[in-house]
Amino acid sequence: MGADPELFLYDRKVKTFFSAVGLIGGTKDQPVSIDDKGHSLQEDNVAVEFCIPPASSEKAFVDSIHYVLDHLKERVEPRFELSIVPSAAFKSSQLRAMQAQVVNCRPDYHAWTLAINEFKRSKKNANLRTAGGHIHVGYANPDADNQVNMIRAMDLFIGVPSVILDSDTKRRELYGKAGAFRPKPYGVEFRTPSNFWIKTRELTSWAYQNTHKAVKFLNEGNTVEGDLGQRIQETINQNDLDGARSICKEFKLLPASA
Secondary structure (H helix, E strand, C coil): CEEEEEEEEEECCCCEEECCCCCCCCCCCCCEECCCCCCEEEEECCEEEEECCCCCCHHHHHHHHHHHHHHHHHHCCCCEEEECCCEEECCHHHHCCHHHHCCCCCCCEECCCCCECCCCCCCCCCCEEECEEEEEEECCCCCHHHHHHHHHHHHHHHHHHHHHHCCCCCHHHCCCCCCEEEEECCEEEECCCEHHHHCCHHHHHHHHHHHHHHHHHHHCCCCCCHHHHHHHHHHHHCCCHHHHHHHHHHHCCCCCCC
């Protein structure tokens, strides 16, 4: 498993979100390495994005995520705090850089319709910026069929409980609908969840554990389709708390403390 979560900088002095442009460095093509193990940083629009090396254990995954968060706390100026929120409204003064206007530079796909997801920004949300918590899953012999089945299972095991665990509803106006993914040579990138699961070590452990539950679910010969698939999509896309509670109870999807 790997991940490339995003987060924002919040300026304590003026009590507003602050663009990361020019403060962190790095791009998607040329990220800034922070060690020789594969942890790296980059700027994505006005957000800070980081990547971790593939992890083959829960401990390695959790430690990597929070190792980078600790590094970032030391790296940024004291006036800034790391804001792990799924969406934030920025002042226009923070969005003047060309980089701040670049969104959805690489398309993602819809695992239920198999179409390319369309991105639509309106005047209403022109200053809204979002932060994802994309999860990467690598496995042997990925192909189109098992990639789609993997993402549909991830919708069940991660996407549905995120409706309860992630109280933000603004991000899904732009990103994070059910089934959002990119196929990868090594497997899949699941793009539905926000960054909520990096807030605590417990939630990061939960994300790892539930991803493995999704893999086990598929390895046991199960798939997500039919009425259950429709319920999952409606629950995620409509932020349906009652629907999420029902499915979570049926499949035991929430962490013990929830």
